[in-house]
Amino acid sequence: MASETIGNGAASPVLSVKGLTTSFRVGDGWKSVVRDMSFDVAPRETVAIVGESGSGKSVTSLSIMRLLQKNSSRIEGKVTLAGKDILSLSEEEMRHVRGKDISMIFQEPMTSLNPIFPIGKQIAEALTCHSDISFRDAKAEVLRLLEKVRIPNARGRFDEYPHQFSGGMRQRVMIAMALASRPKLLIADEPTTALDVTIQGQILDLIKQLQEEEGMSVLFITHDMGVVAEVADRTIVMFRGDVVETGTTDDIFNRGQHPYTRALLAAVPKLGSMKGQKWPLRFPIVDVATGATSEAKPVADTVHPGQTPILDVKNLTTRFAIRSGLFGRQSGAVHAVEDVSFQLAEGETLSLVGESGCGKSTTGRSITRLIEPTSGSVTLDGYNVLSLAKPDLRAMRRSIQMIFQDPFASLNPRMTIGSAVMEPFVEHGLGSKADAREKAADLLVKVGLSPDMMKRYPHEFSGGQRQRICIARSLILDPKVIVADEAVSALDVSIKAQVCNLLMDLQESLNLAFLFISHDMAVVERVSHRVAVMYLGEIVEIGPREALFENPRHPYTRKLMAAVPVPDPARRHIRRNLSTDEIRSPVRPVGYVPPKRSYIEVSPGHLVQVTEEEAALAA
Template structure:
């Protein structure tokens, strides 16, 4: 059940934050280059203002300028930043340190890099309390436990002495929120606080920020590139493009009457859950020219699936476990049951999506199929290969038929190798031709993925995130594979870049008849690109079937939970609470000798299977 608790803003009150003509520049090669250009906006008491734009638009630099966290030697901040009438740019550094955390607090995108791994959670939050108040250690501990309970961390008192690595990503982000709230700030800056989180955890964090804002009466400056999140949380929105605010207004006006072409381009790239109804095939994202605002609607894609033929990939009863050892002798104490009795088939030209939260076994399934890790048992047949029985030489030959695209393209590319060499390397290593032929192949592949052949001499750091992912796609195509495992390959990308890369993958499927095992937690993207969908929970498939059947008639509670958590780009949902359970994903660790219960599935419709309750 959802509740509506929209915030009422008094326009006659003085702003908590007033930013006027903010210009931030960095010293590059002896010259000052502006990355934020003449930005002005106010944040009223109790109001949420969203700054939205793609990577490099100047969103985070704006927030760091407000907090004065930029290096003074290489940065220059001009204009005025007023917090409750005080000019932050004129304050001495010692006074600014007292403002940070007490009057204005910030939540960063990646909580693990924001928390000190050698100190307990309790100590780090207590430190924020003692720095800005005169609390004793006992009182600080009591207040810390109260804050942990306030941000809905289960068993808060027992987790006071735990370390950051003992918390999940969503729970670490809750700890960061608790730390930010410790001194009851008037303004909370949330810089991409949900981008790296699973969709259900993201929904919980958004609900939490809304509730805490009402309880504490604080203002929020929310920075994101996700227009669905913007619609659900913000009263007003500022759209940034290349350091400038190109459009500002109430969120419903931005969404329904956005004027700037870039605003319309951002909105067109947002996948909307339910938009694929009556669409038999995957559908490309629409494109909007960011200069003219002209929108081109996608044409229906042809059916690429070879129906009735032998599947290119068959997986039966796949089991992958990781032993846990302890004690002086390092004996097994249990095992992580990462993948349990997973079975599916993938036809030529088909996209099967594996969806679920972090830790459900999606990526382990993909890596097991490629034998990047060795499964415990099961059958894997790929393009005529019995994958489980291959030796090292045969395994190398098999991998010509299946390639993988990883989530982080920068970590996937050698920073010392030009992209031309990186794309050509698989062709050379498998001895498919001469170096000249490899270079020609690399140039052709770069053109095919929307880059230029004359870029071959550049290095990975000279490309944007979206361009680097295109390079990784080109490299995956170098061996002319039949199957590509796309492991969260678009989850870290900006919304418009995500749409472009998804369109590229669908175009390549049409032209090369590729099969995709598309691993993701983004249900809205999965609905757009998939022929079939398999939902995983704790290492097992709980629901599998044709995309239309699963999305229009979800049967398993976990499937419905995933779909309910997807942010909807509709400002009328402002203030809605999903009331999602805040429990962490259950552990997949099992004791030695644990036997997985036998599972049964019922068929809802043709090819749509749902796991039933445990059978003794």
């Protein structure tokens, strides 16, 4: 479908794209991945291109920037930036346009920054390349930019290297670099996808504020409809290389016509939508071809009060020694998990939430003994996990399995998926290869795949399909507990909804208990029976999902919820005013004794961490 030219017509557009078609060489021919795309971006306007992986949105931005390989790609159509046809420019002329008139922020800042140069020097290079400026003046401008993007102690961090910054702070460095030459247009390609929800909120606020101050236009590329609602004046929806719908963001969200647009919107979990709903609720799924929407059914009641927990964790502590000096003496320790206690019943989902570095993944790995805990006790299905010798540990792991965040890294690229799913069954000696093959085929059907796919390799599947394969592999030993470690965070919004629905279906049919590790509060609200919020290795609040989400008591829990993007265009001009401080370090000196924590029960089962003074007052 040829898209219409969109724009408000009030002023000459900063960027005008007409009939853009991008193709890649496949064998002896060309395959088009973006077809006949046209749109305008007006001064001070934010236009969002939204769609899932493979829709062509990132290829569109790379085509505009002319960053695709010349010998394997072909760009047709017309791209005009401030009246200049950039597709007709020589490579030398285009080099002067990039960074000066048009800048780009990429999804992964660590791969975009040079690890061997200080960040100050890298930002200064963006200035010295495009203007006749001394290094002294460039440094002064860099410090101004670092302060502008809210990096604390900018002067002290000028000579630090990328690895010394957190993910959110690295993304701020990339924004400072992109703004160095005051471009007319900023292209932001999934700039918040890999970030925690609070850091994402800070970056979105920052981009909106800098746009107002600098008067630039923004082309924002994302698959997150919540982000689109908060930043975009107008929205372009892409599906498999074509523009299927364009319009104002308000029209797209409230009066979207195309089934794919409705499918994207239906898959977005809305924080607060579970009010009054006792049990986890499946996501509605929209058929892209027909527009038909599946019913969002709740999970059946599988949790019974008073039953013996399948998993009981008490005072779990995991620390990692830091060694330094010539003789490698211990100089400190990372207090990754500190005095964590919780229980998990059969058929229950307990979610661990918090930002990167809070200790939630380390908790999951400590429970399974993939990491050796420092102290505490873990009882799983009758096993005293922390005292098990290796043969017993192997037997225990039949009761608990993990689903990891990156399914491609979890699968052997040289092993067919049939062999990968069968391997645990064969290794544990639970039957013959024929039995393993039969069970693997049955599990693939359960997770929505076909048994005839067993001969294929991991690279022949999409991300969502690979995650389904990992789920099938985790089920082949008939475990009672599954640790899902950020199992859906890397997936597109509609695939995320399908995988979450699959996990809830499996829980209902197999009575599985889930320890669901995530930083996505809106997804957690949808899938959980209970929620535990972690900060700096400690649980600061734990309770039934409805109690915790409807009455969050700890300041950190409220901060996490305030940062969640809300898919409502009416909130576009709202600023959250989130703190720009980095998460505090869990590194402690040798001999450090953490203070004893106290909890008060604010409602049945809803516990909140308090200081000793607050606990004394409550008593």
